[in-house]
Amino acid sequence: MTKVFVNLPTADLERSKAFYVALGCEINPLFTDENAASVVWSDDVYFMMLTRDFFTTFTDKRLVEPKDDVQVLVALSRDSRDDVDAIVAAGLAAGGTEPRPATDYGFMYSRDLEDPDGNVLEFVYMSEEAAEQGPEAYLNDQEGLGAA
Template sequence: MAKLIFVNLPVSDLSRSIAFYKGIGATQDMRFSDDTAACMVFSDTIHVMLLTHEKFSSFTPRGIADAHETAQVLLCISADDREGVDAMVSDAAKSGGVADHSPQQDYGFMYGRSFEDPDGHVWEVMWMDLDAAMKAFGEQSAA
């Protein structure tokens, strides 16, 4: 069985966050959702758990960082192509996020952009041509 990942994010407004994540292509799994949490599914293996601050605090004694001010993680998700990168970032902006939190990256074989969700969590979206990347890295190693 493939390993699953569940990214747990504290959110200040659960309904707003559900709408945002639906806006960027996730679907809500109602089996793991209630008035304190929502399971948002990107694929069979990638799930984002949106947790109210109270619910999130029940899992850790540590304080919740203000993601608009500090960063603990940078999340990255792949896209099928360059257009998919642009579409997800555009959808994020239309859904209440901030597009291009970090500078765009374009290396030819790899293309990436970023966005912030309404709570300030930073997501990077990237596409990579693996064969071209391996060739480029091989050429760099030989130099």
């Protein structure tokens, strides 16, 4: 089984840990110290929150400032539109920001949430039909219902 580790820089490790715990994550103490925190999203997805200085030891490239620049958008699926709204609300209450309005394509609903460092998490719900057969199947079904 493939595990996914997303490494993200942080200016304040304790603040980052509190933010991700507020989203429902757990901190794995076996891989957490003064330089990094292992944030468990699921059995297969982990965020490694790394202090900015420690993060730079893994690359020779210039580290961008997440509040000003974007390198990656981390998209995480949710089970419903309500779940998307609930996790974004939890993130906003924990010090995150929502940089843009929700996007609703009918078959897919998403909202962006920036953590306190400016790293972007995108929470997405996609209808089961669209996920299995592509967006056209969902849209064609809606047209058949008269909702074109």
